[in-house]
Each structure stands twice: as structure tokens, then as C-alpha cells.
Amino acid sequence: MSTYASQLEEEQRAVSRAYNRLDALREETKHRLDAVRAAGSHGSPTQRTERDSFATMYEDRLIQLRGVEDRLVFGRLDDSKGDRLYIGRIGLTDERHNPMLIDWRAEAARPFYEATPSHHGDIVMRRHITLHFRDVVALEDEVLDVHSKSVDEASTSGTLTGEGALLASLSSRRTGKMTDIVATIQGEQDKIIRSDIGRAVVVQGGPGTGKTAVALHRAAYLLYTHRRTLSRSGVLVVGPSPAFLHYIDQVLPSLGETGVVSRTIADLIPGVMATAVDTPQVAYLKGERRMANAIRNAVADRERIPSNLPVVHINGIDVPMLPADIEQALGDARRTHQPHNKARETFVKSMLSAMRMRYEEQLDYTPDQDELYRTVSLLRMNDKVRVTLNLAWLPMTGQWLLDDMFSKPHKLRRYAPWLSDEQVKALTRPKGSPLTRSDIALLDEAMELLGEDPKLAAKRERLKAKHDEEIQFAKDTLAQNGIGNGIVTSQMLLDNINGSSPEDTAQRAANDREWTYGHIVVDEAQELTAMDWRMLMRRCPSRSFTIVGDVAQTSALGGTRSWAKTMDRLFGHGHWDVNELTIDYRNPQEVSRLASNFAAKQGLYISTVHAVRGIPDSVERVTVEDRDALFGAVARETVKLAREFVAQDGTGRVAVIGPNQLLDQLESSVYAEVEREFGAEEAHRLRSQDSWDRQIMVSDTETVKGLEYDAVVVVEPALIDQEAPSRLVSAADLYVAMTRPTQRLAIVRTLLDEHELEL
Numbered sequence: 045m046s047t048y049a050s051q052l053e054e055e056q057r058a059v060s061r062a063y064n065r066l067d068a069l070r071e072e073t074k075h076r077l078d079a080v081r082a083a084g085s086h087g088s089p090t091q092r093t094e095r096d097s098f099a100t101m102y103e104d105r106l107i108q109l110r111g112v113e114d115r116l117v118f119g120r121l122d123d124s125k126g127d128r129l130y131i132g133r134i135g136l137t138d139e140r141h142n143p144m145l146i147d148w149r150a151e152a153a154r155p156f157y158e159a160t161p162s163h164h165g166d167i168v169m170r171r172h173i174t175l176h177f178r179d180v181v182a183l184e185d186e187v188l189d190v191h192s193k194s195v196d197e198a199s200t201s202g203t204l205t206g207e208g209a210l211l212a213s214l215s216s217r218r219t220g221k222m223t224d225i226v227a228t229i230q231g232e233q234d235k236i237i238r239s240d241i242g243r244a245v246v247v248q249g250g251p252g253t254g255k256t257a258v259a260l261h262r263a264a265y266l267l268y269t270h271r272r273t274l275s276r277s278g279v280l281v282v283g284p285s286p287a288f289l290h291y292i293d294q295v296l297p298s299l300g301e302t303g304v305v306s307r308t309i310a311d312l313i314p315g316v317m318a319t320a321v322d323t324p325q326v327a328y329l330k331g332e333r334r335m336a337n338a339i340r341n342a343v344a345d346r347e348r349i350p351s352n353l354p355v356v357h358i359n360g361i362d363v364p365m366l367p368a369d370i371e372q373a374l375g376d377a378r379r380t381h382q383p384h385n386k387a388r389e390t391f392v393k394s395m396l397s398a399m400r401m402r403y404e405e406q407l408d409y410t411p412d413q414d415e416l417y418r419t420v421s422l423l424r425m426n427d428k429v430r431v432t433l434n435l436a437w438l439p440m441t442g443q444w445l446l447d448d449m450f451s452k453p454h455k456l457r458r459y460a461p462w463l464s465d466e467q468v469k470a471l472t473r474p475k476g477s478p479l480t481r482s483d484i485a486l487l488d489e490a491m492e493l494l495g496e497d498p499k500l501a502a503k504r505e506r507l508k509a510k511h512d513e514e515i516q517f518a519k520d521t522l523a524q525n526g527i528g529n530g531i532v533t534s535q536m537l538l539d540n541i542n543g544s545s546p547e548d549t550a551q552r553a554a555n556d557r558e559w560t561y562g563h564i565v566v567d568e569a570q571e572l573t574a575m576d577w578r579m580l581m582r583r584c585p586s587r588s589f590t591i592v593g594d595v596a597q598t599s600a601l602g603g604t605r606s607w608a609k610t611m612d613r614l615f616g617h618g619h620w621d622v623n624e625l626t627i628d629y630r631n632p633q634e635v636s637r638l639a640s641n642f643a644a645k646q647g648l649y650i651s652t653v654h655a656v657r658g659i660p661d662s663v664e665r666v667t668v669e670d671r672d673a674l675f676g677a678v679a680r681e682t683v684k685l686a687r688e689f690v691a692q693d694g695t696g697r698v699a700v701i702g703p704n705q706l707l708d709q710l711e712s713s714v715y716a717e718v719e720r721e722f723g724a725e726e727a728h729r730l731r732s733q734d735s736w737d738r739q740i741m742v743s744d745t746e747t748v749k750g751l752e753y754d755a756v757v758v759v760e761p762a763l764i765d766q767e768a769p770s771r772l773v774s775a776a777d778l779y780v781a782m783t784r785p786t787q788r789l790a791i792v793r794t795l796l797d798e799h800e801l802e803l
């Protein structure tokens with residue numbers, strides 16, 4: 045009879061076989077890489093190029109093979125004929141090319157996630173295999189065909205269970221890093237992950253429903269399924285904050301995908317840093333779609349006929365700069381439909397040729413080419429001509445344009461006539477002020493209309509010429525040698541030389557503002573303004589997007605509260621799909637219920653969610669007399685939770701989320717209590733952790749978007765509520781704060797606070 049122990053042994057054999065194969069492949073790849081490297085820099089340029097390409101290819105493969113060590117195998121599918129398929133992080137075949145392990149993204153693995161007792165096709169049983177390092181430690185079977193003999197076998201061996209693997213992964217201590225969910229992706233999530241690349245997919249779901257997890261697994265799935273296209277164009281992941289990007293940065297590498305660019309909106313333009321923050325109202329004004337018109341007007345304002353036109357003295361002749369000539373040159377330049385800085389070349393050329401004609405008209409002889417050429421040179425170098433050409437068509441950078449527009453109210457009023465005096469005042473700032481996050485989309489718009497900075501453009505041209513030379517060299521290499529022989533295709537060699545490995549693509553994409561991606565994932569997408577969306581749409585002409593968010597969590601005044609309204613405008617009616625996720629994997633039921641009831645009462649449109657776990661006493665309330673008592677109470681509560689959840693091995697996270705005005709005081713009282721209770725050394729260890737990755741973190745509501753903690757202390761919710769710029773925003777902020785914990789939520793407040801807001 046099959047016992048649990050014997051089943052474990054049997055699976056251990058299968059798992060060990062897979063790991064042995066993985067080791068062998070690593071060894072083989074390493075060996076090849078060493079051999080290529082050993083050849084060093086000897087040989088002809090052709091041989092060196094060939095070797096470099098192989099080396100890059102082997103390096104990429106080694107990174108991938110090393111990245112999948114953890115939980116290499118996690119599932120098994122049994123079909124009605126008794127055949128078994130093992131499911132894992134990557135696909136493996138044995139020496140004879142027989143499949144040993146199926147990549148979780150392959151079509152054959154789909155039933156592992158999507159089969160149900162009512163729709164299971166040929167599959168009769170699904171097994172979850174839990175590993176600890178390379179050891180099989182638990183098995184769990186779901187019988188899909190109740191008539192199959194697997195039911196009896198599973199029940200006698202004691203492997204027949206429900207959702208143990210899922211629940212175990214949900215209850216584990218937080219590490220500050222999101223982990224992948226390949227072993228436990230649920231049916232409704234899997235359908236989204238595998239949906240078609242060609243359409244924009246919106247995933248709406250309440251907090252903790254796995255939107256971020258789904259978005260990242262979808263990116264990995266698309267990279268696997270459309271590797272050829274996406275490894276050249278790349279995938280961009282846009283998240284709400286650097287802390288969030290740091291939180292998710294392990295997920296894709298653990299799925300064997302390293303070549304993905306991740307950015308916040310604030311650092312989407314290479315080389316530009318947004319260091320300042322606007323008030324919510326100013327951010328709203330800057331995020332409106334019509335700001336694109338303001339930018340367009342600001343550019344157009346620099347294509348004009350100057351009021352004072354000079355006459356220049358060349359070779360004893362007076363050459364006038366005439367309004368009609370300028371008008372003609374402006375028209376010529378505009379008709380090129382090129383960006384402003386580029387079109388300026390046409391403007392200058394057209395204007396100089398008009399002036400040359402004016403010069404010629406005044407001669408009583410026909411000048412030779414030489415004379416005309418010299419005249420144009422003199423005109424070009426003439427100061428008056430240069431100043432006038434600049435006044436008529438000024439070369440600009442985007443930064444200069446924004447700085448000029450926001451530091452001169454009369455100009456802003458002219459470019460954006462819809463703004464009230466009060467709004468103009470709110471937007472005006474001193475010249476040279478740092479850029480804010482909401483400036484970035486405006487800057488991108490300006491850069492798009494202006495084109496490259498002329499100096500940078502010249503530099504780029506030089507680099508491009510060099511790059512073209514290298515491409516030609518690669519092509520010649522291939523033509524001469526006919527390299528390939530099935531190990532590396534000519535295309536792969538060319539790609540490696542051109543930098544088309546996913547890592548190279550990612551690097552080039554991240555450094556190029558005009559790069560267009562094959563797919564964009566947007567997380568916390570509800571916060572993006574219309575201007576932000578324009579910036580993203582420009583980066584993905586194929587309109588292949590995964591957009592995840594929750595319209596009940598919107599804090600930005602210019603963010604989305606209705607997907608239909610935003611998406612119809614972006615993609616057109618019928619060209620995007622919305623999917624809703626309904627199961628809350630993060631919060632205990634008690635926390636989820638409290639947060640949902642609050643949000644519904646505040647009038648937020650919330651998705652109905654069902655939390656999978658119940659944890660009695662997961663909500664705690666502490667009320668104190670007044671503000672004086674508040675800080676001590678928060679500190680004590682935090683330390684109590686830290687004792688339970690925060691471990692010295694770096695696992696476990698507790699967040700204290702409070703109103704901005706109290707954060708400094710909260711931080712000092714919490715850490716003072718930590719020192720009193722845990723000693724100076726432990727307090728020092730905790731305090732010196734990176735600010736975005738602290739085990740005990742004191743923060744505002746904005747920073748914790750998308751993140752999660754074992755326990756959360758929400759402080760003075762009514763005050764958080766009052767700090768927000770509108771009622772809906774305040775409700776959303778509190779909703780976000782309350783839905784961050786996986787185990788425990790404590791609400792610590794004063795009597796007055798309690799009186800002001802019912803929670």
C-alpha cells in the first residue's frame with residue numbers, strides 16, 4: 045500500500061533527477077563558457093567577435109540556470125492514461141531530449157492552474173510538491189476526476205488535501221521582498237496571466253487580490269511565449285515608488301527573467317531626476333490632458349516673426365531680413381513635421397537661402413557659386429542674423445521650456461488660457477526650481493515636440509555611425525564563415541553583437557527616452573494622470589499593456605476612478621479588457637471586512653473581495669485619552685507586535701502608518717521604546733536598515749502603496765483623513781493603510797480622533 049512516506053520517497057527521486065540534470069546543464073554551460081574565455085583575445089577580429097557572442101550567450105544561460113534553484117519542481121499532473129508531467133520553474137529535458145520538467149508557462153502546464161473538477165479534460169489529479177532546499181517535505185493532492193482511482197490512493201496515503209500549499213505560503217513571515225507565486229497561481233489569476241499579448245488588459249481588484257503578482261507573472265509568461273519579439277523590444281514595469289520596485293525586484297529573476305526595465309513615473313526619462321513634490325492640487329492641474337496643449341503652445345510661441353527685423357551689411361550690400369521670408373521659412377520648417385529642434389535646420393536653411401536671394405537681387409552681375417557660398421557663410425556667422433534666427437525659432441531643451449513657462453505667469457496664462465489667476469499663481473515657481481514628479485510627463489511631452497537637444501543629437505550621430513560599422517562587421521563575419529551549425533543561429537550571433545540579449549536590451553531601453561517597448565506593465569495604475577498615460581502610450585505603439593490597479597485606492601486627484609472612462613479614451617471602446625480579481629490573499633478576513641465596510645461607507649467603489657484566511661483577534665484597537673498618551677501607546681503597541689513578528693534573521697515586517705505631521709515624533713518614540721525593550725544593539729540594527737526596507741517602518745500612507753507587512757499600526761486615522769486633499773482621497777488612503785497587514789491590524793487613536801471618524 046502506498047504510504048505518505050513512500051510517496052515522499054518517490055517524489056524525492058523525481059525531484060533529485062531534475063536537480064541532477066540542472067547541475068549537469070550548469071556544469072556543461074560553465075565548461076563551454078570557460079573554454080570560450082580561455083581562448084582570450086587571440087585570433088582574428090572575426091574569431092573574437094564570434095567568441096564574445098558565445099560568451100554572452102553562455103553567461104545569460106548560466107544566470108537563468110542559477111536563478112531557478114529555489115523550488116525548481118513544484119507540481120505534477122496525472123492524466124487518465126497514467127502519464128505524469130512534472131511542472132517547474134523552467135523546462136528540462138534529459139540527455140535523450142525526453143521532457144523531464146515542463147516550464148510553468150508552457151501550454152501543457154495550464155491545467156495545473158486552471159483545471160477544476162468540472163473542467164479538467166484528461167487530467168485526473170494535480171499534486172503540489174513542497175521543497176525545502178532540494179528535499180521534498182510535503183505533498184498535497186487535488187483530485188479533479190472523482191471517479192478516478194487517484195481519489196482512493198490519495199486518501200489512503202494522506203496526501204489528499206485542499207489548499208494547504210496556498211495557505212502555508214500566505215501565512216509565512218514577510219521578508220520585505222515579494223516572492224513569486226508560480227506554485228500556487230489560482231485559476232482566475234492564471235487566465236489573466238495567459239491572456240493574449242495583443243490587447244490591453246486591465247486587472248481590477250481589491251487589496252491583496254494578487255494584482256501585482258499576476259502582472260509580474262504575466263510579464264514572465266509573455267517573455268516566454270513571445271521571446272523573439274520581446275527580447276528585442278523589452279518589457280517595462282512601471283510602479284508607484286522606488287520602495288515598491290525594490291519590493292518586487294526579485295520576482296522576475298526568480299522566474300528566470302532578468303531583462304526587464306522597472307521604473308517609477310518620476311524616473312522614466314533617462315538622466316532626469318524629479319526631486320520635488322507638488323501639492324495634490326498642483327499635481328492635478330499638471331496632470332490634466334490639456335496641459336499637452338499648453339506645452340504645444342509654448343513650443344509654437346518660439347516659432348514666430350520677431351518684431352524688430354534687422355538689415356545686415358554683407359560685402360557692402362544691405363541684406364534685409366523680411367517678414368515674408370521668415371513666414372515662408374517658418375512654413376517650410378513646419379511642413380517637415382519634424383520636432384522643433386530638428387525642423388529648425390530647415391528653417392535656418394530656408395531663411396539663409398531667402399537672404400541669399402535678397403543679396404543677389406541687388407547685384408548688377410550674376411555672382412558665381414563661390415561668392416554665393418561665401419555670402420551664405422557670412423550671413424550664417426553674422427551676430428544679428430543669429431540672434432534673429434534664434435528669436436524666430438529658438439532651439440530649446442525641455443527643461444528650459446518648463447522652467448521658462450512656470451517661472452513667468454504671463455506666459456503660463458497665455459499657453460494655458462483655461463487656468464484661473466489663482467491656479468496660475470499656484471503653478472508659478474522661481475526660475476531654476478527642481479523638477480517635480482508631475483513635471484516629468486510634461487517634460488516628456490516637451491521633449492517629444494522639441495526632439496533631441498541639438499548638442500546631444502550630434503553626439504548620438506557619432507555613436508550611431510560607430511554602431512552601424514559594428515553591425516556591418518557582424519554581417520560580414522556571418523557571410524564569411526556561415527557560423528551556426530545549430531548551436532547558435534546567425535540571428536542570435538547578430539543579436540548578441542547588436543546587444544539584443546534581454547539584459548542588453550533592457551540596458552539600452554532604460555537609457556533611451558525614445559525607446560519603444562513591446563509590452564508595458566503598469567502597477568497601481570489608478571494613480572496615473574492623463575499626462576502620465578500619454579507618456580506611457582508613446583513608449584508602446586503596439587498598445588500591449590497589462591494595467592493593474594484598484595479604483596477604490598486612488599489617491600491622486602487626477603487619477604482614475606472609472607476604468608471605462610480612462611481606457612476608452614486611451615485604447616478605444618472595445619479594444620481593452622477588464623478582469624476582476626475577487627479573492628484577498630493578503631489580509632485576514634477580519635481586517636478585510638473592517639476595511640471594506642469603512643470604504644463602502646465612505647462611498648468608494650470597492651470590488652467585492654473574499655479573504656481566504658480567518659485569524660481571530662487580528663484587529664486590535666487601542667484608545668488613549670489625548671495626544672500626550674498617544675506616542676507612548678503607539679510605541680508600546682509596535683514593540684509588542686515586533687516581539688511577535690520581527691526576527692533577527694531579517695524576516696518579519698511591522699509598519700506604523702500615521703499622519704504626516706506626527707511622523708517624526710512617532711519615529712523617535714517608537715525607536716526609543718525599541719531600544720528600551722530590545723537593547724541598544726538590536727535598536728541600532730533595526731534603525732540602520734535601508735529606509736525603504738526596514739523591519740520596523742514608520743511611514744505615511746503614500747509610501748506603503750502596493751507593499752505589505754506582517755502587522756500594521758494605523759495611528760490617528762481621523763487626522764490622516766483630514767490631511768488628504770479630498771474626502772474620497774482620504775477614504776482611499778485609509779483603505780490602503782488598513783489593508784497592508786497579512787496578520788494583524790492595530791488602530792491606535794485618541795478619544796477625539798475616535799469621535800471624529802467612525803471606523
Ligand SMILES: Nc1ncnc2c1ncn2[C@@H]1O[C@H](COP(=O)(O)OP(=O)(O)OP(=O)(O)O)[C@@H](O)[C@H]1O
Pocket residue numbers: 210213214222223224225228229230233249250251252253254255256257258593594629630749750751752783
Ligand atoms: N495565488 C497565490 N498564491 C500565493 N500567494 C498569493 C497568490 N496570489 C496572491 N498572493 C499573495 O498575496 C499577497 C498580495 O498580492 P499582491 O501584492 O499582488 O496584491 P495586490 O492586489 O497587488 O494588492 P494591493 O492592491 O493592495 O497592492 C502577496 O503576498 C502575494 O504573494
